[in-house]
Amino acid sequence: MPEAVITASLLTKKYKDFAAVDGISFEVAPGESFGLLGPNGAGKSTTMRMVGAVSTRTSGDLTILGLDPDLHGPEIRAQLGVVPQADNLDQELRVRDNLIVYGRYFGIPRRQVAKRADELLEFAQLSDRAKSRVDDLSGGMKRRLTIARALVNDPRILLLDEPTTGLDPQARHILWDRLFRLKEQGTTLVLTTHYMDEAEQLCDRLVVVDKGKIMAEGSPAALIKQYSTREVVEVRFGSEKNAKVAKLIKGIGDRIEVLPDRILIYSDNGEAELSEIIKRGLNPITSLVRRSSLEDVFLRLTGRSLIE
Amino acid sequence: MTTTLPTSPALVPAQTRSRFLGSIYAGNSRAVLGRGLLATRTSNYWIVLSGFFEPVLYLLSLGIGLGSLIGTVTTATGQHVPYAAYIAPALLAVSAMNGAIYDSTWNVFFKMNYGKLYEGMLATSIGPFDVALGEIAFALLRGLLYAIGFMIVMQFFGLNLAWTALLALPAVVLIAFGFASLGMAITSYMKTFQQMDWINFVMLPMFIFSATFYPITVYPPAMQYIIEALPLWHGVELIRGLTTGDLSWGLLWHVLYFAAMITVGLIFTTKRLRALFLA
Amino acid sequence: MTTINPVPELVEGRSPGEKSRRWGSFYVAEHRLYAMRAYLQTLLVTGFGNPLLYLFGLGVGLARLVNVPVGGATYLEFVAPALLAASAVTVAGEEFSYPVLMGFKWNPIFFGMNAAPLSGLQIVNGMIISVFVRMFPTVGVYYAFMLIFGAVPRVTGVLDILVATLVGMSVGVMIMAYTATITEDHGQMAIIQRFILMPMFLFSGTFFPITNLPIYLQWIGWISPLWHGTQLGRVLSYGLAEPGWLTLVHVVYLIALAATGWILAARHFTKRLNS
Numbered sequence: 128m129p130e131a132v133i134t135a136s137l138l139t140k141k142y143k144d145f146a147a148v149d150g151i152s153f154e155v156a157p158g159e160s161f162g163l164l165g166p167n168g169a170g171k172s173t174t175m176r177m178v179g180a181v182s183t184r185t186s187g188d189l190t191i192l193g194l195d196p197d198l199h200g201p202e203i204r205a206q207l208g209v210v211p212q213a214d215n216l217d218q219e220l221r222v223r224d225n226l227i228v229y230g231r232y233f234g235i236p237r238r239q240v241a242k243r244a245d246e247l248l249e250f251a252q253l254s255d256r257a258k259s260r261v262d263d264l265s266g267g268m269k270r271r272l273t274i275a276r277a278l279v280n281d282p283r284i285l286l287l288d289e290p291t292t293g294l295d296p297q298a299r300h301i302l303w304d305r306l307f308r309l310k311e312q313g314t315t316l317v318l319t320t321h322y323m324d325e326a327e328q329l330c331d332r333l334v335v336v337d338k339g340k341i342m343a344e345g346s347p348a349a350l351i352k353q354y355s356t357r358e359v360v361e362v363r364f365g366s367e368k369n370a371k372v373a374k375l376i377k378g379i380g381d382r383i384e385v386l387p388d389r390i391l392i393y394s395d396n397g398e399a400e401l402s403e404i405i406k407r408g409l410n411p412i413t414s415l416v417r418r419s420s421l422e423d424v425f426l427r428l429t430g431r432s433l434i435e
Numbered sequence: 436m437t438t439t440l441p442t443s444p445a446l447v448p449a450q451t452r453s454r455f456l457g458s459i460y461a462g463n464s465r466a467v468l469g470r471g472l473l474a475t476r477t478s479n480y481w482i483v484l485s486g487f488f489e490p491v492l493y494l495l496s497l498g499i500g501l502g503s504l505i506g507t508v509t510t511a512t513g514q515h516v517p518y519a520a521y522i523a524p525a526l527l528a529v530s531a532m533n534g535a536i537y538d539s540t541w542n543v544f545f546k547m548n549y550g551k552l553y554e555g556m557l558a559t560s561i562g563p564f565d566v567a568l569g570e571i572a573f574a575l576l577r578g579l580l581y582a583i584g585f586m587i588v589m590q591f592f593g594l595n596l597a598w599t600a601l602l603a604l605p606a607v608v609l610i611a612f613g614f615a616s617l618g619m620a621i622t623s624y625m626k627t628f629q630q631m632d633w634i635n636f637v638m639l640p641m642f643i644f645s646a647t648f649y650p651i652t653v654y655p656p657a658m659q660y661i662i663e664a665l666p667l668w669h670g671v672e673l674i675r676g677l678t679t680g681d682l683s684w685g686l687l688w689h690v691l692y693f694a695a696m697i698t699v700g701l702i703f704t705t706k707r708l709r710a711l712f713l714a
Numbered sequence: 715m716t717t718i719n720p721v722p723e724l725v726e727g728r729s730p731g732e733k734s735r736r737w738g739s740f741y742v743a744e745h746r747l748y749a750m751r752a753y754l755q756t757l758l759v760t761g762f763g764n765p766l767l768y769l770f771g772l773g774v775g776l777a778r779l780v781n782v783p784v785g786g787a788t789y790l791e792f793v794a795p796a797l798l799a800a801s802a803v804t805v806a807g808e809e810f811s812y813p814v815l816m817g818f819k820w821n822p823i824f825f826g827m828n829a830a831p832l833s834g835l836q837i838v839n840g841m842i843i844s845v846f847v848r849m850f851p852t853v854g855v856y857y858a859f860m861l862i863f864g865a866v867p868r869v870t871g872v873l874d875i876l877v878a879t880l881v882g883m884s885v886g887v888m889i890m891a892y893t894a895t896i897t898e899d900h901g902q903m904a905i906i907q908r909f910i911l912m913p914m915f916l917f918s919g920t921f922f923p924i925t926n927l928p929i930y931l932q933w934i935g936w937i938s939p940l941w942h943g944t945q946l947g948r949v950l951s952y953g954l955a956e957p958g959w960l961t962l963v964h965v966v967y968l969i970a971l972a973a974t975g976w977i978l979a980a981r982h983f984t985k986r987l988n989s
Binding site: 504 | 759763928
């Protein structure tokens with residue numbers, strides 16, 4: 128295995144007594160697509176800021192591209208592309224100027240950056256919006272522009288914090304397509320997400336984070352295999368009845384989770400379990416048999432739902 | 436349609452950096468200045484122009500209207516000058532202060548806390564000190580243009596009484612630099628809009644009392660000392676000395692005052708930026 | 715169990731929305747006053763600081779240079795009613811500009827109020843009430859400082875408080891009427907401040923009679939509500955000598971302006987909210 132581009136060991140960030148990141152360790156290999164999956168407040172964004180060399184760690188070790196971010200911030204940032212959680216595009220500049228100005232921050236010569244800006248607009252499918260005001264772009268377009276901006280210095284690592292949060296399904300798919308192409312070109316991606324489908328689509332490997340700690344690590348498929356069953360049955364009996372019904376369906380499936388609004392039954396054969404429920408004379412208001420996802424992994428690991 | 440992105444290995448030049456300001460300065464404040472210039476293209480030209488009109492309107496109103504009630508004024512050194520020629524240099528100094536303070540306080544405060552502009556800049560290889568210097572340079576450049584415009588108006592009304600008035604231009608830059616660097620240092624401590632209001636609470640009395648509209652000799656001595664300790668009075672006296680041709684070695688004290696202000700301002704700004712952005 | 719209990723007042727005996735129809739303006743005013751609490755400290759500091767600064771700095775200070783009586787009064791007596799009216803305009807310039815733009819655009823609370831059963835007119839009235847609650851005491855404190863400085867020779871000067879409030883409101887409702895039409899923010903608020911309010915302050919006979927200006931600058935005073943209010947204030951506070959019909963013009967002009975602005979504001983609010 129080639130030398131890791133990011134190595135974190137026992138990485139910790141404390142704000143007064145509160146540990147936002149509590150001793151996490153991981154490595155990211157060059158060209159790998161690595162994800163941090165967890166609910167809001169799990170410490171993902173704090174980790175990203177430390178990896179982005181804009182936040183100093185409280186303790187532990189962190190090496191980015193062979194350098195210590197506390198000592199070599201600017202050198203590291205020169206080789207990173209950062210897509211923050213909330214777009215921070217320059218509202219006072221036009222679309223293309225956003226890219227050019229950003230490139231100048233890296234000290235890229237004017238002529239080169241102009242050429243680069245046009246390539247990036249093409250890549251982000253924004254060429255026809257080059258002269259638009261940032262305000263006039265849709266949410267998905269702004270996101271693509273932010274990603275294009277992060278690529279202006281041809282970074283060795285691209286950091287994406289919740290890249291598709293708040294986008295409609297179509298805009299998400301366009302974005303995933305662009306990110307997938309970058310991945311194919313060998314760009315190292317590090318992303319945080321609380322969307323399972325996003326993690327499954329984009330990540331070669333991921334860590335599940337909760338309360339500043341790593342709960343599990345592996346490829347999406349391996350995690351599902353390890354912590355969940357092949358299929359899940361979701362049944363709803365109405366908000367007041369779920370708890371009562373839960374007692375009556377004991378023994379069905381490998382494991383049962385009772386949530387406030389629904390009951391989940393884990394099994395390798397969902398249809399069989401569903402007919403068993405109905406055979407017991409219980410009529411759910413709605414029922415659904417689906418494949419297990421990372422959501423189920425998270426539920427298993429923490430006893431909580433990922434989106435609350 | 437190209438869907439792959441060409442990679443160019445040597446896109447980002449090797450960094451040359453200062454030994455002293457290592458982690459916060461990359462020697463690239465030009466890029467920040469460039470951004471400011473580009474951003475004015477999309478701003479409202481009337482607002483840009485208003486920075487020039489404001490002192491001109493004051494001059495028209497007070498110079499002509501009030502001047503007709505007052506006649507001539509005796510300056511600190513005993514020279515008699517028409518009232519318009521007395522307040523014009525003061526208005527120039529005030530406008531340098533206002534522009535520099537606005538750019539280094541409200542503008543910076545907003546970009547820092549609401550626009551998230553600096554967050555984006557600092558994710559690149561530039562450091563907070565590049566941002567500070569670039570923003571100050573932009574403010575000074577604009578202030579200089581306003582000052583040139585105002586000096587032309589003064590010339591038109593015959594209010595430049597000596598050739599040394601030309602030196603008022605570099606003096607304006609010096610004064611603005613002093614206010615901008617201190618303003619930025621102060622802003623870096625501010626957290627809410629309410630706290631920002633305190634800046635106005637200091638600016639307004641300084642504007643009214645600093646020998647702007649009449650000599651400070653109308654005040655009791657204790658109050659005169661306080662005024663003389665504040666920066667605007669030094670700015671007003673420096674520029675008034677230059678435009679009225681009332682030169683003395685004493686003017687160098689004012690220059691020294693602002694040199695000290697710039698130094699203190701930059702030291703605190705640097706300290707705070709390090710704490711704010713690299714924590 | 716988490717269920718939501720019905721509010722008895724809302725279900726028993728009343729026709730829907732009756733309370734809102736009757737008291738809606740006051741609900742809006744209450745909302746605005748809560749918002750003002752956030753900068754109460756600033757209101758107090760400027761409320762007491764500004765009269766002190768302006769009356770001492772400009773009134774007393776400039777009086778040392780202006781030794782001749784102006785318009786039949788000492789310089790301080792001459793300037794004080796003008797500064798008083800200007801202070802009301804300052805309040806109006808703050809409260810009827812950004813808060814209105816904000817309510818329609820950045821933090822569109824007006825649309826929320828309108829979704830609750832409040833009309834455009836009620837929102838306008840609520841804004842006016844809330845600003846009055848801030849403006850009237852501000853002007854009152856200012857007037858108290860004028861008395862302390864000995865700037866008011868006549869008892870009738872106390873009416874200057876009402877005059878100044880009327881000036882502030884007439885300017886304010888006009889600003890509100892205009893701001894309600896702004897859909898794209900290109901810095902119009904700053905433009906109003908710098909190209910309307912500031913020149914108004916400088917050319918409305920505040921520091922010197924407008925007749926001291928060349929004729930091509932005097933017209934600013936004639937159309938300026940601040941000039942009309944200032945002259946009216948001077949008549950009341952020290953008996954400025956001017957023809958009776960001109961005094962009447964001041965009163966009529968200010969009331970007409972306030973009424974026009976109020977009607978326009980209500981119309982623009984209603985149109986914007988229902989578009």
